[in-house]
Amino acid sequence: xxxxxxxxxxxxxxxxxxxxxxxxxxxxxxxxxxxxxxxxxxxxxxxxxxxxxxxxxxxxxxxxxxxxxxxxxxxxxxxxxxxxxxxxxxxxxxxxxxxxxxxxxxxxxxxxxxxxxxxxxxxxxxxxxxxxxxxxxxxxxxxxxxxxxxxxxxxxxxxxxxxxxxxxxxxxxxxxxxxxxxxxxxxxxxxxxxxxxxxxxxxxxxxxxxxxxxxxxxxxxxxxxxxxxxxxxxxxxx
Numbered sequence: 001x002x003x004x005x006x007x008x009x010x011x012x013x014x015x016x017x018x019x020x021x022x023x024x025x026x027x028x029x030x031x032x033x034x035x036x037x038x039x040x041x042x043x044x045x046x047x048x049x050x051x052x053x054x055x056x057x058x059x060x061x062x063x064x065x066x067x068x069x070x071x072x073x074x075x076x077x078x079x080x081x082x083x084x085x086x087x088x089x090x091x092x093x094x095x096x097x098x099x100x101x102x103x104x105x106x107x108x109x110x111x112x113x114x115x116x117x118x119x120x121x122x123x124x125x126x127x128x129x130x131x132x133x134x135x136x137x138x139x140x141x142x143x144x145x146x147x148x149x150x151x152x153x154x155x156x157x158x159x160x161x162x163x164x165x166x167x168x169x170x171x172x173x174x175x176x177x178x179x180x181x182x183x184x185x186x187x188x189x190x191x192x193x194x195x196x197x198x199x200x201x202x203x204x205x206x207x208x209x210x211x212x213x214x215x216x217x218x219x220x221x222x223x224x225x226x227x228x229x230x231x232x233x234x235x236x237x238x
Contacts, residue, residue, distance in 0.1 A: 003189025004127035026089040038079040061161035063152035068130040098132045100139030108230040110142040115234035126150040128158045160198030
């Protein structure tokens with residue numbers, strides 16, 4: 001089970017650069033450092049990013065296309081508080097990230113998926129995203145190896161809500177026609193709470209993908225569960 005953004009796909013140019021470009025187009029005077037700082041604060045404030053999974057109340061982080069769109073609208077208002085009317089700015093950003101051509105795969109994805117498929121793995125993407133994720137994933141031929149794509153908007157809950165993982169487990173079990181146990185699922189992603197601690201609290205195995213390659217002593221993750229590239233994953237699972 002793979003996360004999507006910053007694990008399998010990324011934007012070109014970077015998200016912060018896109019925000020900076022469109023912000024200035026619609027009247028913002030914020031510098032790049034300000035946009036980045038506000039962006040991170042907004043993620044924590046509105047999307048519970050980095051909120052310890054153990055503090056999550058099951059069923060609290062509801063999701064739908066309407067909910068996700070409203071959260072992102074509030075997100076843009078928060079980041080660009082120097083834009084009087086952010087409606088057009090929000091629409092421009094929302095539409096930009098809906099275009100599959102504005103996304104790219106990390107170079108380690110295709111080979112990783114190919115090897116995992118040869119190992120007999122059921123492959124799925126499970127991400128905090130709305131229905132825009134589906135055509136984005138379908139755009140990449142390399143992702144044809146993926147058996148299913150789950151987004152929070154269709155599951156009804158966002159990570160790290162325990163209900164998100166329960167929904168994924170139930171849907172995968174139905175797809176395979178067998179009731180899977182928690183230990184049958186392995187989750188991989190870049191967010192230490194959403195993609196590592198959250199799944200592990202459900203009894204799943206998990207790997208934290210840290211593409212920075214920098215020492216992160218403050219992060220609670222055993223070295224054996226940390227990878228710096230998806231190229232390491234097939235060997236770790238064999």
